Amino acid sequence: ASNSSSSSSLLQLRQKHYGKNAALSYKEPLHIVRGQGCYLYDESGAEYLDCVNNVASVGHANPQVAAAVSSQLGCLYTNSRYLSSELTSYCQELTDTLPEPLQVAYLVNSGSEANDLALRIASAAAAQTHPNTSSSSSSNSSSSSTPRDHVVVMAGAYHGHLTSLIPLSPYKFWGKGGEGKADWVHVMPCPDPYRGTNLDGAAAARAVLAEAAAAGGRVVAFFCESIISCGGQVVLPPGYLAAVYAVMHEAGVVCIADEVQTGFARSGDVFWAFETQGVVPDIVTMGKPMGNGFPIGGLVTNHSLAAAFAAGGMEYFNTYGGNNAAVAAGRAVLQEIRQQGLQQRAADTGRYLQASLLSLQSRFPRLIGDVRGIGLFYGLDIVTCPVTKAPGPMFAGAIKEAAKARRVLLSTDGPAENVIKIKPPLVSGRAEVDRLAAVLGEVLSELSAPDRFAQLQVQEQQHWQQHLAPLMAHYTQNEARLQQLLTAKAQQQQQQQQQQQQQ
Ligand code: PMP
16 A cells, blocks of 8 residues: 555656656556566566567666666766767667668667658758759748758658657647648558558559649658557568659658667567568668667668768767767667577567467457567557457557556557557567466456456447547548549549540
């Protein structure tokens, strides 16, 4: 009782002194005081299995990372204005994990900063290769003489919390409190292999480019995660990104792979998830696991884009970007991944996880519509009915809370918030997967009891009417508009061909 009263007074103090919309997880928030490996411990010493932390990738409180950072802090704290063998060695080690043209790194402090910088680089390159002479105005352009660059993103995407990135994040701008889509942003419908929709990447890419052209806009960048995270743990169909990149590159658009969630060995068989799609991005942005929690983000690009960015003449300075403590964290993470064989471990544990989840799906086909993922990046698409495949966010939320009561930490995501996210630290093994699967089995049995099931079905209906239907309408209206554009374009081409034949 004393623990819960201390938690409730902490909550009261927090509500007084900390921003209210910085959300807490779970209906009754946890007070975590210590972490180790894949486990977190609350103030009473209770142990929680962390199945959702892709920041503490080489393990909570990793001793090598902690030692590397504290030895730097005890000796020096400075920035990239001084020569540093640590900085250059780290950038060399980092770029060695990437394909040949990706050679030049910039270090920043978060995934958001990395994506913001990627946007600047793409705009700088476009300004040189195809100057924006269009006179089209845009609601967000501050000056009528400089029209805003256009950008393409995926439906459901989240790319960061900065003023530059909320407009690139349908997850936010179509979500609660969002202001809707800006006219300089074009949203590619996200493929959904489970429901069989939006699978043709090339067609979607042509449609968004047509939309931008109709608005007189110059598209400078295409942002896409290599496995879609906030958009619902979606594995892109084979060849999807290759088809999209081909269309984008033809139009001179810089392709940016946001690997903030998926990078650093999480996908197991490869170090970077874009490799599963057989593409080479122009810019790769990174964050989260890069310093195992110590703030460091970055991007790697090719010499030609880096030169275009530098050619603008403006110095790039970032007070903390590339500081020696962050670099030490980054190096320790790469070393831990290598020395502990964590990429292989992610692949092995990932296959075991997949088998466990598929076996759960065969026990509970009414609730688990789809099991999908790569390595240690998985999602369970929870549905209210396996025939209609209608999303079940109330069921998903109930699964998350009931698992937490059994001390297994999960979260939910996707535009409809119905996908259970599983992305544990890479140090997780079979014992952790067994514990997760046992708890999910108990929870799913509990929710399948007729009374509880019926109660949740009623909640789903209410939630659909009140919240989900208007939210999902943004996505379906966007799809319909793009489809109309494509149809109109095809008709136009057909008419032109007929006219040519008649001439
Ligand atoms: N990109 C993706 C895909 C992310 O998931 C996030 C964070 N959730 C970001 C960018 C932004 O990273 P940060 O919170 O470190 O700014």
